[in-house]
Structures are given as structure tokens and as C-alpha cells.
Amino acid sequence: MSISIKSINKTFGNYAALENISLEVPNGSLTALLGPSGSGKTTLLRIVAGLEFSDPGEGRILFHGEDVSETPAGKRGVGFVFQHYALFRHMTIAENIAFGLSVLPRSLRPAKAEIHARISELLKLVKLEGLDKRRPHELSGGQRQRVALARALAIQPKVLLLDEPFGALDAQVRKSLRRWLRVFHDEIGLTTLFVTHDQEEALELADQVVVMRNARIEQVGKPQEIYDHPRSPFVYEFLGNVNKLSASNGSHRYIRPHEIEIAFAAEYNPETDRLAKIDHLFSAGPVATLSVRLDDGQFLEVEISRKQLDELALDPGDEVSIRIMDSSKSGV
Amino acid sequence: MALRPSTTESPLVRRILISTALLVLSLFLLLPLTAVFAEALRRGWEVFLASLHDEVALSAIHLTLMAAAISVPLNTLFGVSAAWLITKYRFKGRAFLLSLIDLPFAVSPVIAGLVWVMIFGSKGWLPPTAMAEALAPAARLIASLAEYDGFGWLLADLAAWLADPKIVFAFPGIVIATVFVTFPFVARELIPLMESQGSDQEEAAVTLGARGWQIFLRVTLPNIKWGLFYGVLLCNARAMGEFGAVSVVSGHIRGETNTLPLHIEVLYNEYQFSAAFACATLLAFLAIVTLGMKSLVEHLSGHQSSGHK
Numbered sequence: 300m301s302i303s304i305k306s307i308n309k310t311f312g313n314y315a316a317l318e319n320i321s322l323e324v325p326n327g328s329l330t331a332l333l334g335p336s337g338s339g340k341t342t343l344l345r346i347v348a349g350l351e352f353s354d355p356g357e358g359r360i361l362f363h364g365e366d367v368s369e370t371p372a373g374k375r376g377v378g379f380v381f382q383h384y385a386l387f388r389h390m391t392i393a394e395n396i397a398f399g400l401s402v403l404p405r406s407l408r409p410a411k412a413e414i415h416a417r418i419s420e421l422l423k424l425v426k427l428e429g430l431d432k433r434r435p436h437e438l439s440g441g442q443r444q445r446v447a448l449a450r451a452l453a454i455q456p457k458v459l460l461l462d463e464p465f466g467a468l469d470a471q472v473r474k475s476l477r478r479w480l481r482v483f484h485d486e487i488g489l490t491t492l493f494v495t496h497d498q499e500e501a502l503e504l505a506d507q508v509v510v511m512r513n514a515r516i517e518q519v520g521k522p523q524e525i526y527d528h529p530r531s532p533f534v535y536e537f538l539g540n541v542n543k544l545s546a547s548n549g550s551h552r553y554i555r556p557h558e559i560e561i562a563f564a565a566e567y568n569p570e571t572d573r574l575a576k577i578d579h580l581f582s583a584g585p586v587a588t589l590s591v592r593l594d595d596g597q598f599l600e601v602e603i604s605r606k607q608l609d610e611l612a613l614d615p616g617d618e619v620s621i622r623i624m625d626s627s628k629s630g631v
Numbered sequence: 632m633a634l635r636p637s638t639t640e641s642p643l644v645r646r647i648l649i650s651t652a653l654l655v656l657s658l659f660l661l662l663p664l665t666a667v668f669a670e671a672l673r674r675g676w677e678v679f680l681a682s683l684h685d686e687v688a689l690s691a692i693h694l695t696l697m698a699a700a701i702s703v704p705l706n707t708l709f710g711v712s713a714a715w716l717i718t719k720y721r722f723k724g725r726a727f728l729l730s731l732i733d734l735p736f737a738v739s740p741v742i743a744g745l746v747w748v749m750i751f752g753s754k755g756w757l758p759p760t761a762m763a764e765a766l767a768p769a770a771r772l773i774a775s776l777a778e779y780d781g782f783g784w785l786l787a788d789l790a791a792w793l794a795d796p797k798i799v800f801a802f803p804g805i806v807i808a809t810v811f812v813t814f815p816f817v818a819r820e821l822i823p824l825m826e827s828q829g830s831d832q833e834e835a836a837v838t839l840g841a842r843g844w845q846i847f848l849r850v851t852l853p854n855i856k857w858g859l860f861y862g863v864l865l866c867n868a869r870a871m872g873e874f875g876a877v878s879v880v881s882g883h884i885r886g887e888t889n890t891l892p893l894h895i896e897v898l899y900n901e902y903q904f905s906a907a908f909a910c911a912t913l914l915a916f917l918a919i920v921t922l923g924m925k926s927l928v929e930h931l932s933g934h935q936s937s938g939h940k
Binding site for chain 1: 831832834835836837838839840841842845849850853854
């Protein structure tokens with residue numbers, strides 16, 4: 300089911316949280332709302348869920364063409380996973396997952412056996428078989444996260460909304476759960492919108508990335524597209540490391556650290572290269588990061604492979620020749 | 632000298648601090664409590680039991696229990712609603728409501744009593760004569776209803792009261808004063824608790840399709856039950872023990888409007904020390920039970936929430 304967001308405004312007192320936001324989330328896609336804190340991404344997610352309402356006016360939320368702007372959250376059929384999971388801590392895992400079914404009016408409520416079967420099925424889906432009798436505080440962060448997901452899915456939602464799904468997890472779990480969620484999404488094919496402030500997460504996970512800043516959408520596109528063709532300096536700087544190089548005429552140029560080639564000073568070609576001196580060298584890991592100082596005093600960060608670093612056998616203080624690759628996008 | 636963490640004092644200082652604390656505690660808390668029981672039993676069990684079996688004493692106990700039985704549920708209801716309103720919603724006047732709840736804590740109980748005398752007393756704004764006039768139609772209606780079966784006795788009582796609506800120097804005044812004084816206990820216990828828990832779980836329940844009362848009964852209430860229980864406990868202890876405000880509105884009519892604390896004072900003033908202390912043991916016992924239950928609640932809730940963030 301697709302989500303259409305049309306001219307949404309939201310103000311809290313004098314503070315504008317969202318300004319004229321319009322966005323299409325295609326059916327079955329995994330879309331990321333990416334932005335720094337205060338950019339309005341969580342507010343937008345909450346408005347889609349119906350936990351918050353946009354300012355009265357033209358703003359509309361449509362699920363597959365159907366206007367749900369006035370529909371209360373409980374009737375929208377959204378699965379919402381909260382940043383800190385918001386599990387019911389006095390209930391077992393099974394009771395948590397069954398909650399959405401057990402609050403249905405008697406006439407719509409599935410039979411006990413059916414609810415039970417649904418719980419087992421969902422626990423299997425999120426790989427938590429056998430934990431149904433536990434309570435939330437007995438589980439790890441990653442497990443709680445998946446319980447929250449199972450609980451949201453139990454009501455067979457039309458869309459899935461995740462608020463900073465990996466925000467409260469440590470780096471290791473975060474990475475594995477991220478991959479798992481991607482595979483999981485492809486299996487169940489549910490239209491999913493998630494909020495994150497982590498560009499790496501958005502780029503790796505999403506089909507479509509929506510970059511937000513100061514209550515507005517800055518850019519929308521496929522991860523590759525956004526990374527390669529940032530439309531503004533903000534997007535450039537927000538999506539990964541970037542060097543900002545000032546030219547003598549006052550204009551700027553953005554260059555990613557891996558878009559710079561490095562060679563011995565002896566190979567210097569005045570037409571295409573610039574001379575630089577190595578200031579620092581970080582070589583722990585597969586990629587080595589060099590901080591070099593250009594002849595005009597500006598610093599650049601350069602990433603090269605460990606292998607290349609070993610071949611060049613560079614040391615801090617060495618003079619090198621650098622060349623900015625053609626693929627890099629200049630002057631925004 | 633052995634090494635010790637920088638936040639720990641030397642053994643000598645520690646011992647001095649602990650014994651000072653214990654000394655002060657026993658002097659000011661334990662000693663009076665023991666004295667109450669010792670004084671009550673000084674003239675033997677028979678006198679002790681007789682003072683409790685006394686008709687006037689029984690009436691005072693009955694009145695105290697009735698006043699608590701009405702005001703505690705009322706304030707529980709009020710406290711839960713107020714805490715829910717204040718912690719789950721943001722609205723204009725929220726801060727004002729918050730300080731209003733604290734008003735009974737800030738006002739002297741004597742004032743709290745005098746206010747009601749001023750409003751409902753025979754020279755007040757709403758004297759019984761004026762109220763009787765205004766309520767006369769209701770009194771007649773209910774009196775006619777009382778002729779039918781069912782709750783006839785209750786309706787007859789109500790009709791009789793409506794015909795002569797006394798508030799001050801009567802049971803209703805005692806209830807009103809008690810409600811006023813014990814107003815903040817439940818709300819004050821719940822507000823910080825619910826504030827710290829936030830609305831996440833309630834919001835999750837909303838997205839899962841739960842309706843208002845389902846959210847309250849199945850999500851909010853289980854999360855606050857121990858705090859609520861403790862608040863009710865404190866509210867009850869105060870409702871049964873309240874002296875000042877009730878003293879002003881009750882009029883001290885023996886066997887009619889004397890609550891247990893008032894009865895104790897009357898006995899004491901009449902030099903019936905053993906009887907006064909015998910009745911006082913009931914209130915002391917209530918305090919001990921309250922504290923015991925409090926520790927039990929803390930133990931249970933701490934046990935249950937271990938491992939929670």
C-alpha cells in the first residue's frame with residue numbers, strides 16, 4: 300500500500316516542525332527519512348501514524364489513494380515500532396504480541412487458538428521461538444526490538460512505521476539487525492517508512508532516501524543517486540565524509556575522501572595534480588585515512604586502501620602528489 | 632591504614648553518625664509509640680477493652696471508618712484522573728492545576744475547616760435554611776420515591792437529609808473536610824511516577840487499536856498499581872487521623888460527630904488517660920500497618936521491576 304503525504308504543515312507553538320511536506324512512498328518500498336535531530340522526521344512519521352495531527356488546512360495523508368487524514372491512529376492500520384520499543388513491561392512476550400488482537404471487539408476478535416497460532420507464527424518470523432513466556436526486561440535490546448516488530452505486525456498493518464529502529468542498540472547488533480530487516484522486508488513486502496539520523500543506515504537499507512533538514516525535505520531519491528548527486532551542500536556534508544575545498548575565487552568544491560588519488564611527488568603533473576604534505580596517517584582497518592596539507596594550506600582527507608598505503612610506504616611529513624578524480628562532483 | 636573508597640568515612644565517624652541517627656529516631660519516633668501502648672495498658676487489659684467497647688468510642692470508630700470509606704475512594708478517583716490529565720496531556724492551565732492540587736498541603740487544616748463553616752454554617756453564604764428551601768422539591772420527589780420498594784431506607788434517609796440539609800456540625804461536613812485535606816495524596820504519588828514512565832506504552836496501545844478505557848485498564852493501571860496502592864494507603868491514614876479541619880466542622884457532638892481523633896482529645900481533656908490512650912492505640916496501630924504495607928509494596932514493586940530501566 301502506497302503512502303501519499305500532501306502539503307503537510309505542523310507547528311508547535313511558534314516552532315515550525317514541518318513546512319509544506321509532500322512525499323510519495325511507493326507501494327512495497329523501504330523508505331528512509333534521514334536527517335539530523337530537529338529536522339522534523341519523527342514528527343512526520345507520527346503524523347503518518349495518526350499519533351500527531353498536522354495543522355488544519357490543506358495537508359492530507361493518503362494510504363493507497365484513500366484519505367486517512369481524519370482517521371484516528373487505532374483505525375489506520377499502521378504498525379508502529381517505537382524508538383525504545385514501548386513494550387508493555389508487565390506482560391509476557393506472547394501477551395505483548397497478542398495485544399492488538401485482544402483489544403478487538405468480541406465480534407472481530409479471533410478465537411484463542413487462532414491468536415495462539417498467530418503468536419507462534421510471528422515469533423518464528425522474528426526468530427524468537429520459545430521466548431513467549433518471558434517478560435521484556437529478560438530480553439536483550441535486539442530481541443526487544445524484534446518483539447516490538449512482531450507486536451506491530453500482529454494486527455496485519457497496511458504500512459509499517461519505524462522510529463529510529465536501531466537507535467538504542469550497540470554497533471554490532473545494529474549492523475546484523477539492519478541486514479536482517481532488509482531481508483525481512485523483502486520477504487513480507489510491506490510498505491515501510493523508517494526514521495534515522497544515521498546516513499550509513501539509510502543508504503544501506505532503503506530503496507528511497509528522503510533527506511530532511513529544518514522542517515523541509517532537502518532531497519528525495521535512491522541511495523546511490525543521492526550519494527552521487529547531492530543537490531545541496533547540506534546533503535553533501537550529511538551523507539558521509541566530504542572535503543570542502545575553497546578555490547581562490549571564493550567558490551567551493553566538495554570532494555569525497557575516496558575520490559582522491561595519491562602518488563609520489565616525483566609523478567607530479569602540474570596540469571592535473573597538486574602537491575601536498577602528509578600531516579597524519581590512520582591505518583587501523585582495511586581503509587587507511589590520510590590527512591594531507593595542500594600547498595595553499597588547506598587540509599584534505601584522503602582514503603586509500605591498506606594495500607596501496609603499504610605499496611607507497613608513506614610516512615607523515617612525506618611530500619605527495621594528489622589528483623582529484625573526474626567522477627567527483629564539483630561546485631555546488 | 633587500610634585503603635577505602637573515597638566516598639566512605641572512617642569507621643569512627645561512621646559509628647558516630649549511625650548511633651546519632653538511631654538515638655534521634657528512637658527518642659522521637661519509637662519512644663512516643665511505646666508510650667502510647669504502655670499508657671493504654673497501664674490499668675490492665677480490661678480497662679483497655681472496656682474503653683474500646685464504650686458506646687461513644689464505637690460511634691467515633693464507626694464515624695471515622697465511614698468518613699474514610701467515602702473520602703478515600705473519591706480522592707482515589709480524583710487523584711487518578713488528575714494525574715492522567717496532567718501527565719498525558721499538555722494544556723493551558725496545567726501548571727495552575729498542579730499547584731491547586733497542592734493547596735490542601737499548604738493551607739492550615741484549621742483554615743480548611745473554617746472555610747466550610749463560613750460557606751455552609753448557619754451564618755454562612757449557603758446556610759441550611761436557604762439550602763432546605765432550594766432543595767425542597769428534590770426532598771419531596773425522593774420522599775415519594777422512598778415509598779416504593781428497593782432502596783427505600785436509603786432514599787428515606789436522603790429525603791430526611793434534604794429536608795434539613797445540615798453540612799457543618801454533621802457527617803457531610805466531616806466528609807467534605809476530610810476530602811479536602813486528603814485531596815493531594817493519590818495525585819501527588821502518581822504524577823511523578825506517570826511522568827517518568829512517559830506515554831510511550833499508551834501510544835503503542837493506541838496504534839494497536841486499543842480504546843481509551845482498554846488503555847487505562849490494561850496498560851496504565853498495571854504500570855502504576857503499586858504507586859496507586861501506596862497513595863491510597865497514605866490517603867487513608869490521613870483520612871482516619873485528620874484532626875484540625877474535622878475538629879472545626881464537626882462541632883464535637885458526642886456519639887454523633889466525634890471522630891476517633893476528636894474522641895481521643897475529649898477523653899484526654901476529661902483526664903481519662905487510659906481510655907484516651909486505648910483509643911490512640913488504634914490510630915498508632917493504623918500507622919504501623921500503613922508503614923508495614925508500605926515496605927511490603929516497596930519490596931513487591933522493587934522485586935517486580937528489577938532489571939527494568
